[in-house]
Amino acid sequence: MRDQLLQQARDAVKTALSVGADDACASVSSGRALEFKWRDEKLEKVQEDTTRSLGIALYVNGRFSVHSTNDLDPGRLQRFVGDAVDLTRALEPDEYRKMTPPELYEGQAQVDLDLVDPTLAQLSREQRIQWCRDMEAASRDHEDVISATTGFADSYGLSALCTSNGFEGLHEGTSVAWGSEVTLREGENRRPEAWWWVGGSHRDGLPEPEAVGREALRRGLARLGSTRGPSKRTVMVVDRESSGSLIGRVLSALTAGAIQQKRSFLADRLGEVISSTSLSVRDEPLRPRGSNSRLFDGEGIAARPMQIIEDGVLKSFYVDTYYGRKLGMQPTTGSASNIIVGLGDRDCDALLDEVGEGIYVTSWLGGNANGTTGDFSFGVRGHLIEGGRLGAPVEEMNVSGNLLDLFGRLVMLGNDPVPWSSFQVPTLVFEDVQFSGS
Numbered sequence: 423m424r425d426q427l428l429q430q431a432r433d434a435v436k437t438a439l440s441v442g443a444d445d446a447c448a449s450v451s452s453g454r455a456l457e458f459k460w461r462d463e464k465l466e467k468v469q470e471d472t473t474r475s476l477g478i479a480l481y482v483n484g485r486f487s488v489h490s491t492n493d494l495d496p497g498r499l500q501r502f503v504g505d506a507v508d509l510t511r512a513l514e515p516d517e518y519r520k521m522t523p524p525e526l527y528e529g530q531a532q533v534d535l536d537l538v539d540p541t542l543a544q545l546s547r548e549q550r551i552q553w554c555r556d557m558e559a560a561s562r563d564h565e566d567v568i569s570a571t572t573g574f575a576d577s578y579g580l581s582a583l584c585t586s587n588g589f590e591g592l593h594e595g596t597s598v599a600w601g602s603e604v605t606l607r608e609g610e611n612r613r614p615e616a617w618w619w620v621g622g623s624h625r626d627g628l629p630e631p632e633a634v635g636r637e638a639l640r641r642g643l644a645r646l647g648s649t650r651g652p653s654k655r656t657v658m659v660v661d662r663e664s665s666g667s668l669i670g671r672v673l674s675a676l677t678a679g680a681i682q683q684k685r686s687f688l689a690d691r692l693g694e695v696i697s698s699t700s701l702s703v704r705d706e707p708l709r710p711r712g713s714n715s716r717l718f719d720g721e722g723i724a725a726r727p728m729q730i731i732e733d734g735v736l737k738s739f740y741v742d743t744y745y746g747r748k749l750g751m752q753p754t755t756g757s758a759s760n761i762i763v764g765l766g767d768r769d770c771d772a773l774l775d776e777v778g779e780g781i782y783v784t785s786w787l788g789g790n791a792n793g794t795t796g797d798f799s800f801g802v803r804g805h806l807i808e809g810g811r812l813g814a815p816v817e818e819m820n821v822s823g824n825l826l827d828l829f830g831r832l833v834m835l836g837n838d839p840v841p842w843s844s845f846q847v848p849t850l851v852f853e854d855v856q857f858s859g860s
Contacts, residue, residue, distance in 0.1 A: 560635030
């Protein structure tokens with residue numbers, strides 16, 4: 423299969439050049455995905471998808487276009503590429519659209535990222551269903567539960583990338599995830615809900631299905647008695663499963679596309695302080711078994727670790743070749759891989775004990791962030807922090823402000839990132855944050 427996909431990518435590039443393209447970049451991918459859903463003691467859904475497709479980027483007389491098809495019959499594919507080249511000739515020229523410089527392909531790491539779990543292909547239908555049943559049994563182990571939905575999903579993908587200026591590469595990986603969603607009865611009208619899903623490239627290292635079901639139930643029970651929290655300025659502690667969303671808001675402003683299109687509040691801040699000195703962030707594409715690990719990006723640029731923020735100072739942008747040319751910036755890579763945040767030295771319980779009083783955020787409920795200004799407003803759900811411990815559950819609250827100001831108030835980090843997540847972000851503690859509630 424590996425040789426076949428690579429040869430199909432080569433053939434597509436060769437065909438494009440033979441019918442008039444100056445350059446071409448082709449990607450051929452093949453994949454399989456299988457999903458089981460179990461709801462209220464019966465199998466509700468089984469879905470299996472298999473895909474094979476080709477995408478090709480064409481450079482023709484200073485013009486550029488991208489096309490895709492899932493019909494890989496050699497004869498029809500040749501006609502498809504020929505028609506695509508003809509269509510490209512009709513477009514407006516774009517002087518910044520050029521092939522990735524070959525020197526950016528150089529230095530690719532010679533390491534095994536271990537991204538394929540071979541045990542997934544050996545799993546039986548019965549085993550997948552049994553895990554769903556185990557999760558449901560654990561999730562329903564309380565008289566207030568009225569419904570539980572569990573699921574198991576896994577996938578395999580292989581892709582080949584080939585360019586007309588000398589790059590060839592393969593990327594192969596698996597993914598697996600399972601989880602449970604619980605609905606409980608509270609009084610006449612309230613129906614609190616909670617869920618927990620886990621996933622990664624490999625099955626081992628993830629919590630057992632029964633443990634996932636128990637945790638989903640625990641989270642649901644913790645929502646019983648929720649009220650609207652008080653309006654106040656206080657310490658905000660963000661749970662490790664929600665803290666990655668805040669880091670992601672910052673990263674979205676660090677792409678060259680956002681900068682060039684004036685959609686980034688960090689466009690002019692390279693080399694400047696953008697957070698408290700507590701924050702350091704790096705991009706780590708070569709992390710073994712990382713969900714977003716890779717040897718090269720979508721342009722073939724060799725993957726390298728990159729420091730994004732160091733002790734609060736912005737060090738790097740995500741720069742692809744196209745927007746790099748427009749901005750006069752050296753390309754780095756066009757997108758994030760695995761995000762690693764520098765850790766503190768205490769777990770969440772120890773942080774709560776030091777905080778004493780505040781609000782613990784377990785999830786964000788809607789809202790938005792303006793990438794141009796950094797202003798944000800998010801709905802939040804969580805718990806009061808009372809006497810250094812989690813107290814009453816709260817909801818229907820809102821936190822708003824500016825991301826630069828917020829990260830300037832970052833005072834502590836935990837040592838507890840979710841081990842299987844591509845965002846290795848621990849519990850975050852911010853001081854003097856404004857909450858709107860009752």
